[in-house]
Amino acid sequence: MFEISDLKTPLIGPVSLSIAPDECVSLRGASGAGKSLLLRAIADLDPNEGDARLDQQSRNRMPAPQWRRLVALVPAESGWWTDTVVEHFKMDPETEALLEAVGLPDSLDWKIHRLSTGEKQRLALARALHNKPKVLLLDEPTSALDDKATARVEDIIREQMDRGVAVLLVTHDQAQAQRVAGRHFLMEHGRLSEEAEAVA
Numbered sequence: 304m305f306e307i308s309d310l311k312t313p314l315i316g317p318v319s320l321s322i323a324p325d326e327c328v329s330l331r332g333a334s335g336a337g338k339s340l341l342l343r344a345i346a347d348l349d350p351n352e353g354d355a356r357l358d359q360q361s362r363n364r365m366p367a368p369q370w371r372r373l374v375a376l377v378p379a380e381s382g383w384w385t386d387t388v389v390e391h392f393k394m395d396p397e398t399e400a401l402l403e404a405v406g407l408p409d410s411l412d413w414k415i416h417r418l419s420t421g422e423k424q425r426l427a428l429a430r431a432l433h434n435k436p437k438v439l440l441l442d443e444p445t446s447a448l449d450d451k452a453t454a455r456v457e458d459i460i461r462e463q464m465d466r467g468v469a470v471l472l473v474t475h476d477q478a479q480a481q482r483v484a485g486r487h488f489l490m491e492h493g494r495l496s497e498e499a500e501a502v503a
Contacts (some may be wrong), residue, residue: 305374305438305469310353315443315493317341317353320471322438326472327392327460329484330495331477337493339379339474342440345471346376357437373434379443381427383415391430401429406455421447428456432463439463445479457483 304324322328336503342349347367354373355362359446362370367427383391389411389460400483402408405425418426424447431439445453457458460470460483480487486496 304358305355305408307355308353308384308432309356310344310351312340312344315344315490316351318495320488320495321467322435322471324467327472329462329474329480329483329487330471330473330490331480331487332490336490339357339442340493341490341495342376342378342471342473345428345440346371346374348376361379372434373430373436374438374440375417375425375434376440377427377431377444379424379446380420381423381430383423386415387411387417388413388415388426393433397431398429401432402426404455404459404469404486405429406452411476416443419447421449424448425452428459432459437468437499439468441470442473443475444472445474445476449464453479 304321306321308319311317318341321329324366329442330338340349343349345355347362347370385391392411399408402410405428407422410422424444445456448456452457453488457479457487460472464470472480481500487500489496489498
């Protein structure tokens with residue numbers, strides 16, 4: 304079980320939420336409502352108070368890099384620190400399978416500066432999955448994708464849920480939330496409330 308308890312920053316919270324293994328929870332809200340800030344706080348990338356626990360292990364009792372491997376954030380705009388795709392991945396059969404899954408099997412030699420936003424989104428997802436996280440924090444992972452690529456990513460999310468991964472999905476696409484998530488939350492002014500369903 305993944306749980307956050309009274310998590311807050313100067314701009315959001317306190318927020319408490321639990322997500323079961325194999326569950327996807329959707330999160331929507333207007334731009335500036337605090338959705339991305341919440342994901343960053345959960346990943347412990349911004350100063351925050353409160354606690355987050357994975358299988359009853361507190362985030363506050365483990366090194367940050369270990370936490371971020373277990374609880375993987377895929378931001379809307381991912382970071383790239385070298386010139387080519389291959390430098391961001393381990394070279395092994397699993398990498399090849401992940402790149403195939405996101406529809407970019409021949410991308411290892413590509414230059415980062417030539418990637419489209421959608422390609423960066425898919426590669427960032429593959430990069431996060433390589434560490435076999437137990438929780439996925441996804442910030443608009445299909446915002447720049449066409450229907451075919453979106454369907455691929457949604458299939459990957461379902462496959463991860465089948466493997467016992469808990470997923471928190473930020474999306475403005477209500478239809479996507481209905482397709483993938485079982486519970487739906489709305490964030491307004493940094494506060495979270497549960498919705499009966501994802502509605503426009």
